[in-house]
Amino acid sequence: MMVHYLPEVSRLFYCHSSSRVIHLFFAGVVLSSCSLSFADEAARRPNIVFLMTDDQRWDSFGCYGRPEFETHHIDRLAENGVIFDNAYYAVSICMPSRVTMMTGRYLSSHRVGFTAPYDKTLSQNDFANSYPALLKQAGYRTGFIGKFGFSVTKDGERPSYLKKNDYDIQKQVGDVFDFYADEFGTHTYGGAAFWPANDEGLQQIYSDGGRKMLARTYRNGKAMMRFLDTQSKDQPFCLSVSFYAVKPGHFDSSDVGKFKSRQFSVPENWVEGPNERLPKVVAENARGYQMHIDRTSTPVQYQRLVRAFAAQGYSVDQQVGLLMDKLERTGMLDNTIVIFTSDNGRFHGSHGLYDKALLYEESMKAPLIVFDGRTKAPERGRRERGLVSSVDMAPTILSLAGITPPANMQGFDFTTVLNQTQDMSTWQDAVFMENLFLVGMVNASRKGDGVAANQNLIKSNKSYRSHGVRTNRWKYFVYYEHDPVIEELYDMSRDPLERDNLVDNPEHAGVLNELRQKTKALYSEIVNHRIE
Structure with a gap:
């Protein structure tokens, strides 16, 4: 089956080939009854692209009911994949959320966060049990682009995000990632890092000239294309792309003009001014209360910021379109799984709050779309109501690659939910x-x-x-x-x-x-x- 993904048209076209059958092979299985070469076997394992945005609220997409945000390519991804209506974060703030999705463990377990006593770095041993490390061990080519967001050290140590001049992230994770590009080093001990060092395309993207020509999301997109350009067809790959968007809008300002006059809808639980109904301990101590007063407590403030967020979401959407088109043109799309989510939500005035972390829906509910190019056309495009958690991400990614998740992981593998073989009466009835x-x-x-x-x-x-x-x-x-x-x-x-x-x-x-x-x-x- 070949899926034609064309950004310039409004839908996907399909042509079918009945001669191709995709099989998943579990790591370590010995093929005793056939003579497939290693390259043949590798080519049958699915490629995986894991896309994550930053602070993008779940309802900032057409496919989740707000077409005013103009997320056309992500919406088409949803139309031809599985869109989850009940996906939730185990924790809704960037550093621990990213660690949770990589390791399949809850913050109370891995303890990698911002504030004591949950402010450790991730140990080398724990990182060795993350989905990128286990995929690398199983023969995948691995790449990471964008906001890594946490530090890895030999042992878990406190505090988790002080700058250290001698910290070298390549020494910590270079054996896991074949391709790496993080130009800011946000919330890590170190700063920017790129490898392979001799990759001229990567050097050009992040040169001073490249930075002047392209906003950060477009640089992430260029690096994503570079990874695919250097990908062998004889090896499966896993590429994780963590966009710095959609943070407050001083980075991807080139797209702001598209929305400069738009009046966005306002959620019914947006509160003008302070919200006197919040628990006193929240109003007096959580930063989101005062941030709302300063940023989103009037209609003018609300509209100004939502336009900036929409512009950044639009720039991410353009990169998703380029990705899908590239996968189609190179013949990789019909054996590639694309997962799209965010690291946490954002209140943006709902409940009289800004920021995230607190356990109301706007912070905790996640956008989650899974597109599987191996799925036959009649089985594409459905909505899923089963409960899933961000802690389920790592074990699911491993299972999609045919790898049994390690016992260390606390999340559930939801591949059976994806392929509709799960008896939903026995599926998890609550997420923590x-x-x-x-x-x-x-x-x-x-x-x-x-x-x-x-x-x-x-x-x-x-x-x-x-x-x-x-x-x-x-x-x-x-x-x-x-x-x-x-x-x-x-x-x-x-x-x-x-x-x-x-x-x-x-x-x-x-x-x-x-x-x-x-x-x-x-x-x-x-x-x-x-x-x-």
């Missing part, structure tokens, strides 16, 4: 979510004295750390370090904008208790999971 970021801990964590400061913050009742669960119908979470604890319960089927907290409603006491126990059980399982 947590926020362990406290802005009041940032400076203390940077100085290395965060453990004592953390205890003082908890004792002064300023902690808004929370965890909870999302089921198909319900959302429950608890600010568990506050005294007394503060709980929130929402019937998402009737109140998807989370405006009616049902915790004190006696009619829902049974559900409340059930979800309390579910949260405790999942948390206990996570922190007691044995990591080799």
